[in-house]
Amino acid sequence: MRTHAGSADRLLDMTTTRTVRITVRGRLGERLAAAFDGMKLVRRDGVTDIVGEVVDEAQLHSRLTRIRDLGLELDSLSVVATDPADAKQKGATMSGLATRSNAPATGTANKKTMQRAVVDHYGGPDVIRVVEDDLPEPGPGEIRARVLASGVSFTDSQLREGTYLGVPTPPFTPGYEFVGVVDKVGPGVSRFSEGDRIASLTVWGANVEYACVLEDDAVPVPADLDPAEVCALPLTYMTAYQVIHREAKAKKGESMLVHGAAGRVGVAALELGALAGLRLYGTASATDREKVERLGAVAIDYRNEDFLERMRALPEKGVDVVLDGLGGPLSMPSFRALRHGGRLVVFGAYSTNRSVWKWIKWYATDVHVALRGLVSPSKKVRPYRVQKLRDGLQIIPKGNAKRSLLVGGGPRHPDRFGEDWDVLIELLREGKIRPVVAERIPLAEARRAHEMLEQAASTGKLVLVP
Numbered sequence: 001m002r003t004h005a006g007s008a009d010r011l012l013d014m015t016t017t018r019t020v021r022i023t024v025r026g027r028l029g030e031r032l033a034a035a036f037d038g039m040k041l042v043r044r045d046g047v048t049d050i051v052g053e054v055v056d057e058a059q060l061h062s063r064l065t066r067i068r069d070l071g072l073e074l075d076s077l078s079v080v081a082t083d084p085a086d087a088k089q090k091g092a093t094m095s096g097l098a099t100r101s102n103a104p105a106t107g108t109a110n111k112k113t114m115q116r117a118v119v120d121h122y123g124g125p126d127v128i129r130v131v132e133d134d135l136p137e138p139g140p141g142e143i144r145a146r147v148l149a150s151g152v153s154f155t156d157s158q159l160r161e162g163t164y165l166g167v168p169t170p171p172f173t174p175g176y177e178f179v180g181v182v183d184k185v186g187p188g189v190s191r192f193s194e195g196d197r198i199a200s201l202t203v204w205g206a207n208v209e210y211a212c213v214l215e216d217d218a219v220p221v222p223a224d225l226d227p228a229e230v231c232a233l234p235l236t237y238m239t240a241y242q243v244i245h246r247e248a249k250a251k252k253g254e255s256m257l258v259h260g261a262a263g264r265v266g267v268a269a270l271e272l273g274a275l276a277g278l279r280l281y282g283t284a285s286a287t288d289r290e291k292v293e294r295l296g297a298v299a300i301d302y303r304n305e306d307f308l309e310r311m312r313a314l315p316e317k318g319v320d321v322v323l324d325g326l327g328g329p330l331s332m333p334s335f336r337a338l339r340h341g342g343r344l345v346v347f348g349a350y351s352t353n354r355s356v357w358k359w360i361k362w363y364a365t366d367v368h369v370a371l372r373g374l375v376s377p378s379k380k381v382r383p384y385r386v387q388k389l390r391d392g393l394q395i396i397p398k399g400n401a402k403r404s405l406l407v408g409g410g411p412r413h414p415d416r417f418g419e420d421w422d423v424l425i426e427l428l429r430e431g432k433i434r435p436v437v438a439e440r441i442p443l444a445e446a447r448r449a450h451e452m453l454e455q456a457a458s459t460g461k462l463v464l465v466p
């Protein structure tokens with residue numbers, strides 16, 4: 001029997017706070033515990049009990065929806081304790097309810113409007129508003145997804161500020177990536193159907209309740225993985241994976257220096273670098289030393305230590321690979337830190353927020369470094385970006401200018417993106433990578449997520465949830 005999770009609320013008499021036990025098939029990993037904020041996971045033979053208080057029917061319904069969205073199979077639901085006079089377990093058991101990701105999306109059939117975040121003009125976090133808008137309709141080759149989790153990243157702050165290459169002209173919806181469930185398909189769609197779980201690298205447009213994307217820009221997501229954790233893959237882990245394996249082509253036993261090692265991409269690069277058998281070094285703030293060391297790297301305090309000196313003092317007089325996601329003044333010393341045969345991958349412009357002038361200086365430095373790489377007989381410089389430029393080439397971000405040039409969107413090499421995606425999903429499933437979700441913030445509080453982004457880079461991925 002396939003039953004809509006929403007029917008559960010009719011089976012329980014939810015007039016007051018109740019402690020419920022929701023039993024699902026299978027043993028859930030620790031990672032999924034966070035999806036049930038505050039509820040306890042008790043593992044028994046072949047099943048897991050999720051036990052905790054629910055305040056009302058709406059909350060119970062939302063827990064059950066989450067179970068369905070995670071692709072878990074619901075075995076039973078029961079009230080396990082109420083007041084002392086009613087200590088006996090109450091009936092209300094629903095054996096055999098299946099909660100699959102291909103069950104219809106709750107309420108979508110009648111839904112006409114949705115929430116979406118909007119940047120009306122470039123600026124700080126205060127420019128973010130959440131508005132009610134019409135549900136989008138998928139066009140030819142497009143799928144529409146009910147978004148389960150969407151990301152808020154450093155790059156989103158550059159888009160919001162108007163200092164990102166390929167930034168759209170406001171008003172636009174921010175959000176570089178999302179994970180969702182397909183709820184409608186447009187004409188000519190062949191790879192996905194309703195109920196499929198997908199992820200997409202949107203570059204912007206992900207911070208919404210429902211998003212339409214080309215099916216070619218979507219990748220499949222297994223329904224048993226936590227959408228918030230998967231949301232760390234399309235931008236953060238994909239970038240880290242591709243700069244190590246596609247650009248630097250790092251080999252087991254080589255050494256690698258990661259700048260911004262305690263940041264989101266930095267942590268992913270250390271995790272993936274350790275899996276690749278690399279010897280790791282990471283620049284970070286002194287307060288993040290322990291975090292970097294726990295990930296298996298030698299930590300270098302970027303404010304008080306000279307990383308170039310440290311790399312040159314190594315027995316091999318330099319490092320094989322440098323990952324420079326920060327750019328500008330770091331790039332030239334990073335190039336000089338390479339040993340014979342070394343590779344520098346430059347893939348960010350961290351210090352350029354709010355300043356077109358800084359962009360120009362950043363460019364000048366990086367062009368210089370790229371030229372040094374071209375003429376060097378023994379060292380290479382590789383630029384990298386995860387996304388494509390859709391309509392052409394933009395040279396300088398337009399800041400507050402009236403019209404911005406051109407736009408980016410979707411993975412730059414969809415074929416490689418798809419291949420690397422499968423690898424990352426497998427690593428996540430096996431628990432070999434562990435994306436840290438700093439906080440799951442309701443979409444309605446998108447502005448708060450941007451405020452948090454400015455403050456704490458080393459806490460993990462910020463994820464917006466419906």
Ligand SMILES: NC(=O)c1ccc[n+]([C@@H]2O[C@H](COP(=O)([O-])OP(=O)(O)OC[C@H]3O[C@@H](n4cnc5c(N)ncnc54)[C@H](OP(=O)(O)O)[C@@H]3O)[C@@H](O)[C@H]2O)c1
Pocket residue numbers: 153154155235236239259260261262263264265266283284285302325326330347348349350384385386387457458
């Ligand atoms: N090309 C692409 O496709 C692509 C894709 C993804 C990301 N990126 C780029 O990658 C960069 C990192 O992104 P992210 O999401 O990881 O950002 P993040 O989470 O904000 O992390 C940045 C980290 O860098 C550290 N940092 C700042 N200045 C530093 C310096 N001079 N030396 C060493 N570390 C320093 C910060 O530490 P404190 O906070 O302690 O100062 C922070 O931990 C950004 O520039 C982003 O645009 C590029």
